[in-house]
Amino acid sequence: MIQNDTIVALATPSGAGAIAVIRLSGNDAIDLVSDCFQPVTSNKQLVQQKTHTIHLGHIVDGQKTIDEVLVSIFKNPQSYTGENVVEISCHGSPYIQQEIIQLFLRKGCRMADAGEFTLRAFLNGKLDLSQAEAVADLIASDNEASHQIAMQQMRGGFSSEIAKLREELLNFASLIELELDFSEEDVEFADRTQFRELIDRITFVLKRLIDSFAVGNVIKNGIPVAIVGEPNVGKSTLLNALLNEERAIVSEIAGTTRDTIEDEISIGGIGFRFIDTAGIRETQDFVESIGIKKTFEKIEQSQVTIYLFDSSKGISDLKAIKLEIEKIKNKYPQKPLLIIANKIDKLDDTQLASLQAAIPEVKLLSAKTGFGVEQLTNALLNLINTGALRNNETIVTNTRHYDALLKAFEEIQKVKHGLDSGLSGDLMAIDVREALYYFGLITGEVTNDDLLGNIFANFCIGK
Amino acid sequence: MIQNDTIVALATPSGAGAIAVIRLSGNDAIDLVSDCFQPVTSNKQLVQQKTHTIHLGHIVDGQKTIDEVLVSIFKNPQSYTGENVVEISCHGSPYIQQEIIQLFLRKGCRMADAGEFTLRAFLNGKLDLSQAEAVADLIASDNEASHQIAMQQMRGGFSSEIAKLREELLNFASLIELELDFSEEDVEFADRTQFRELIDRITFVLKRLIDSFAVGNVIKNGIPVAIVGEPNVGKSTLLNALLNEERAIVSEIAGTTRDTIEDEISIGGIGFRFIDTAGIRETQDFVESIGIKKTFEKIEQSQVTIYLFDSSKGISDLKAIKLEIEKIKNKYPQKPLLIIANKIDKLDDTQLASLQAAIPEVKLLSAKTGFGVEQLTNALLNLINTGALRNNETIVTNTRHYDALLKAFEEIQKVKHGLDSGLSGDLMAIDVREALYYFGLITGEVTNDDLLGNIFANFCIGK
Numbered sequence: 001m002i003q004n005d006t007i008v009a010l011a012t013p014s015g016a017g018a019i020a021v022i023r024l025s026g027n028d029a030i031d032l033v034s035d036c037f038q039p040v041t042s043n044k045q046l047v048q049q050k051t052h053t054i055h056l057g058h059i060v061d062g063q064k065t066i067d068e069v070l071v072s073i074f075k076n077p078q079s080y081t082g083e084n085v086v087e088i089s090c091h092g093s094p095y096i097q098q099e100i101i102q103l104f105l106r107k108g109c110r111m112a113d114a115g116e117f118t119l120r121a122f123l124n125g126k127l128d129l130s131q132a133e134a135v136a137d138l139i140a141s142d143n144e145a146s147h148q149i150a151m152q153q154m155r156g157g158f159s160s161e162i163a164k165l166r167e168e169l170l171n172f173a174s175l176i177e178l179e180l181d182f183s184e185e186d187v188e189f190a191d192r193t194q195f196r197e198l199i200d201r202i203t204f205v206l207k208r209l210i211d212s213f214a215v216g217n218v219i220k221n222g223i224p225v226a227i228v229g230e231p232n233v234g235k236s237t238l239l240n241a242l243l244n245e246e247r248a249i250v251s252e253i254a255g256t257t258r259d260t261i262e263d264e265i266s267i268g269g270i271g272f273r274f275i276d277t278a279g280i281r282e283t284q285d286f287v288e289s290i291g292i293k294k295t296f297e298k299i300e301q302s303q304v305t306i307y308l309f310d311s312s313k314g315i316s317d318l319k320a321i322k323l324e325i326e327k328i329k330n331k332y333p334q335k336p337l338l339i340i341a342n343k344i345d346k347l348d349d350t351q352l353a354s355l356q357a358a359i360p361e362v363k364l365l366s367a368k369t370g371f372g373v374e375q376l377t378n379a380l381l382n383l384i385n386t387g388a389l390r391n392n393e394t395i396v397t398n399t400r401h402y403d404a405l406l407k408a409f410e411e412i413q414k415v416k417h418g419l420d421s422g423l424s425g426d427l428m429a430i431d432v433r434e435a436l437y438y439f440g441l442i443t444g445e446v447t448n449d450d451l452l453g454n455i456f457a458n459f460c461i462g463k
Numbered sequence: 464m465i466q467n468d469t470i471v472a473l474a475t476p477s478g479a480g481a482i483a484v485i486r487l488s489g490n491d492a493i494d495l496v497s498d499c500f501q502p503v504t505s506n507k508q509l510v511q512q513k514t515h516t517i518h519l520g521h522i523v524d525g526q527k528t529i530d531e532v533l534v535s536i537f538k539n540p541q542s543y544t545g546e547n548v549v550e551i552s553c554h555g556s557p558y559i560q561q562e563i564i565q566l567f568l569r570k571g572c573r574m575a576d577a578g579e580f581t582l583r584a585f586l587n588g589k590l591d592l593s594q595a596e597a598v599a600d601l602i603a604s605d606n607e608a609s610h611q612i613a614m615q616q617m618r619g620g621f622s623s624e625i626a627k628l629r630e631e632l633l634n635f636a637s638l639i640e641l642e643l644d645f646s647e648e649d650v651e652f653a654d655r656t657q658f659r660e661l662i663d664r665i666t667f668v669l670k671r672l673i674d675s676f677a678v679g680n681v682i683k684n685g686i687p688v689a690i691v692g693e694p695n696v697g698k699s700t701l702l703n704a705l706l707n708e709e710r711a712i713v714s715e716i717a718g719t720t721r722d723t724i725e726d727e728i729s730i731g732g733i734g735f736r737f738i739d740t741a742g743i744r745e746t747q748d749f750v751e752s753i754g755i756k757k758t759f760e761k762i763e764q765s766q767v768t769i770y771l772f773d774s775s776k777g778i779s780d781l782k783a784i785k786l787e788i789e790k791i792k793n794k795y796p797q798k799p800l801l802i803i804a805n806k807i808d809k810l811d812d813t814q815l816a817s818l819q820a821a822i823p824e825v826k827l828l829s830a831k832t833g834f835g836v837e838q839l840t841n842a843l844l845n846l847i848n849t850g851a852l853r854n855n856e857t858i859v860t861n862t863r864h865y866d867a868l869l870k871a872f873e874e875i876q877k878v879k880h881g882l883d884s885g886l887s888g889d890l891m892a893i894d895v896r897e898a899l900y901y902f903g904l905i906t907g908e909v910t911n912d913d914l915l916g917n918i919f920a921n922f923c924i925g926k
Binding site for chain 2: 009010011012013014015016017018019020021023041052053054055064065066067068070072074078087089091092093094095096099117135138139140141142143144147148151154155460461462463
């Protein structure tokens, strides 16, 4: 799997900007760039320069100057990939980016595959596999919670927890296997009480990690929230209000202004995906009844339902509103439901009182004035069990890790059962080996080309 | 105009990528980053590090780690802006980019205005004004010719030519003004023959630069080409064929694959903008006649007209084709016209012969097989006077420079006239001063806030 050729790719997002960075990695990276680089401020060749230094000069293709650039040098093994790495910071025109990349392709570089820089970092022992996977998660993270989890994983929080358990288990495995060599003498090198204690501890940790996946998955993919409501009850005003609560500070930063309301909104650092539905008003109309069916489908797919109505209109027929709420409750008794009366700025005190009397659990909102928005965001956050997140515990977000943990858990249960039933060491050793295998899959001690191919194919090119 | 506060901006294109670069410039740039940076490999503070060095570490906001980053340090005056500059290379998630920029805004940085880094470089004497303008041109350049001109200008080719003339003129100006101090003695410090020789030289150079603007403008904005032809004569196949001729090598580079045919195609390093028109077939139909009117409008706006027809259909009525060609020629006798018979792969030899007999100047093409494409691209390039480009002469592409050159030329003509008519030194000195003023406008020796504001407002933020 290890390849020593020099790879090149654009590392920054494509398009025009002030600058762009082109990255090369491989044995010959520094030599290759040195051949096409005329330094401005130094007489030294690039290859003679120290690691972690920056040099101003021109990238030239024969007689032609392609660009004035800054070249950063990272020498093996003090680089991201562990190989010689050069980063060329050029002017951010797509034309220049192409010209420079093409130049190095002609000089013998190869276009990097998706994730190949990080793959090389893994193969050279700079990162373990779960850390490498966290790099892609980190780039994909778009809210505080997913960012925090990816960051923790990239810094080794998750793998060090797994690696520690693996090491202890490995230790016992060797003792048990040692017993097999002395099987005629009937000795027990592995203290069974300590071993049981370890198995219990591993069971506990695995169970916690496996349970954390539910939260992790939600954090990584966002929480789907179905908004049930007729047209004009103020859905988009509500989404805007939620958006403004969080995004006000962001708007002054270039590239983050938002012209359209996005369906995914980060609240308290957690992503919520709002799914608009048509409402469920009773009707004889065939077309409308299709709409109702779709609304129920969307509720089905969501973790939370918001029932939103225009209180200024609904006040005249609260019975109809209550009927619709009952219908949702009956169909989905387990699903969290938030009932929200919008446009309460249009109600007088008497109307407000009768509204609250009719629907005691109603939350009052004026998306227009902002009244009740904070209460709503708190209610949404309370629905999510973010205890683990707050306590800074390791959270599993990756399906591959989840699968391996489930299988390791299964094997550990077999070991436990073996201990309880006085299973012979040689049979127990097989189960322990299996558990060790699944631990190794997570951190990358056990691996194969297919697995690596699958993992790194999901990276962007240039990472 | 000079501001000493520290500015921050995203320097790379917005969006997700492997990495992103955030740039800070100002007196406190290094201190500010140092406060939020925990180095991984070194015990030293950032402020203690040498210029042009790179440091691995974490950007932290209190207890929270935002990202693992590489920080590059450039110390005043050895930086792009001439101030202290820090570049933070972080993971390329928009979320992380925002978090880091927001952190530094909270720490007292200000969001950089469009072009403010380059403006500061100009104010600190790192670039003259025409070089600074070339930076924006360089980023906007999307073909070899415009890139080459911008590169030459950024490296000082244009301004050094102007600066040299300005210095010589300035020299004579001082001598003439010295004469004024001794006006009672009737001496001539400025040798009138040498002066006339200089004025002639300046006239020659200015005339060449002014003339080059026609080519420069074409290169910067692309050459508009109207394609006149009915539907289904093969316009899009032709554009595809032209595109493939140039772009085949590019397609393997990420981000450059093109799903749709673009109207602007680079041929031989020059941009051509192809404008599709409906054709000019004679008709009684009112709607169609509007189409014909529009076609003529498009021809009007173009520098070159291509008349494209399907030879396999046209062969049966060459008279109609000839009539249309005559109509265009009569209306636009001065405009270059290329007559192209497409789909000649469908003709037999007899048909080909009669086609060429009827329309001797016809160019044969099979966009499908590629036959004739090269001949067509050569014909297009021959229409453009790229002599100056090939000879690596300075070419003016900027309207502001063109205007200043025209005015300087006018003043120089007045000086020349003054010399011819024996104008007194004091009056001549006024004209020389005026010419010097316009030279200074180009390179930025003469400037004001409005001018600078206009120029740098066209830059992207982060440059």
